[in-house]
Amino acid sequence: MSSAVSDGTAGRQTAEMAAPGERSGGGRSTGCPRAVKSWWRLAVLLLSVSSLPAVSALVEGLYCGKEVCYDVLGVTRETSKSDIARAYRQLARRYHPDRFRPGEPGLEGETQESAHTKFLLIATAYETLKDEDTRRDYDYMLDHPEEYYQHYYAYYRRRLAPKVDVRVVVLVTICAISIFQYYSWHSSYNEAINYLMTVPKYRIQATEIAKQQGLLNRTKEKGKNRRSKEEIREQEEEVIRDIIKNKIDIKGGYQKPNLSDILLCQIVLFPYYLTYYVAWYVSWVYRFTICREEYGDEEKLYIIRRYMKLSQTQFDRLEESTKRTFLDKQLWIKENFEVYRKEQEEEMKVKMATDTRMKRYRRWMKNEGPGRLTFIDD
DSSP: OHHHHHHHHHHHHHHHHHHHHHHHHHHHHHHHHHHHHHHHHHHHHHHHHHTSOOOOSOOTTSTTTTSOHHHHHTOOTTOOHHHHHHHHHHHHHHHOTTTOOTTOTTOTTOOHHHHHHHHHHHHHHHHHHHSHHHHHHHHHHHHOTTOHHHHHHHHHHHHHSOSSOHHHHHHHHHHHHHHHHHHHHHHHHHHHHHHHTTOHHHHHHHHHHHHHTTSSOOOOOOGGGOOOHHHHHHHHHHHHHHHHHHHEEEOSTTSOOOGGGSHHHHHHTHHHHHHHHHHHHHHHIIIIIISOOOOOHHHHHHHHHHHHTOOHHHHHTSOHHHHHHHHHTTTTSHHHHHHHHHHHHHHHHHHHHHOHHHHHHHHHHHHTOOOOEEEOOO
16 A cells, blocks of 8 residues: 555656656747747738739829820930920821721731820820920829829819910900000090081181182082082092091090000000109109209199199190190199189089080080090191
8 A cells, every 4th residue: 555655656746747848848839830820920911011002103094194105105214305206206107097007017906996095195195295394293203103192283283274375365465455445545536526527616617727728629520530519528528527637636535546545555665654753753852852943834834734633645735825824823832723723613603504505515525525625726
């Protein structure tokens, strides 16, 4: 019995002594599969990453789509602009729908539809590479494929931008406005002349001038050279019209058109006008503000014109006697001008209240009158 117990105790000790060995051996045997599994997972991860689609600069809808424009034309990125144009012409002659012939050497397997598609692609590639700015954007897209939004913006910004230079558009617009201005002023001037030919006062004066100049002296005509009464009347009307044009100075909105007044000429002459005005203003300040010089007749008339709010053209067309009256009344002095203005307003009120013709004249002037009229003496 004691021997059995001793044998059992020895067996347990043997088992306990063997257990650490087995555990250590078991740890080595289970550690190897875990390392293999870790490496296997890393390999799967790398394979998955490598199988992801790479970022590509060739996007459908931009430039040549999935094709490289350089490859379409058979050139490289270092090819010059002239060589690109030469390559385009050679390919265009082969694939142009009007020149394409199925079965030609080098075009085996091409159909009319495929040739047409290829020709459009060739044309797109050439349009992309012939322009320096567009070619620069395309090269940038090939070098930086990850900037999707930047490529879309650059492409459609150039595609949708106006092809005509803005300066040309502005120039054409100014010319059109100037032509319309001149035509409108000329039509208004002709309307004023037609109206004045119906006014007895000016018609009679024009007829007297024509008779004095011998323009209306009728000579007896015989034979084939004899004119009808209608022809003679038309000639007389034309003579009267020319005299009214040359002798009557129409002021205001119906005055004779002048090319220097249209918008185009005003813009061209603006630097000259600006320089002249600045020089004149500096001279005025120096002479009359700093040096305290007395006004001359020209300066006095300028001040009077400013008080009356008349343009230089309107003031120049006043009679010299009228200008002399302004100087005699010393209207360049503000107080004297205010008194003169009130006197003119009172005088006009009296005329408008007593003269019915003045009422009609004022109504006509307000609506469609040609402005102030002055008969010019020779």
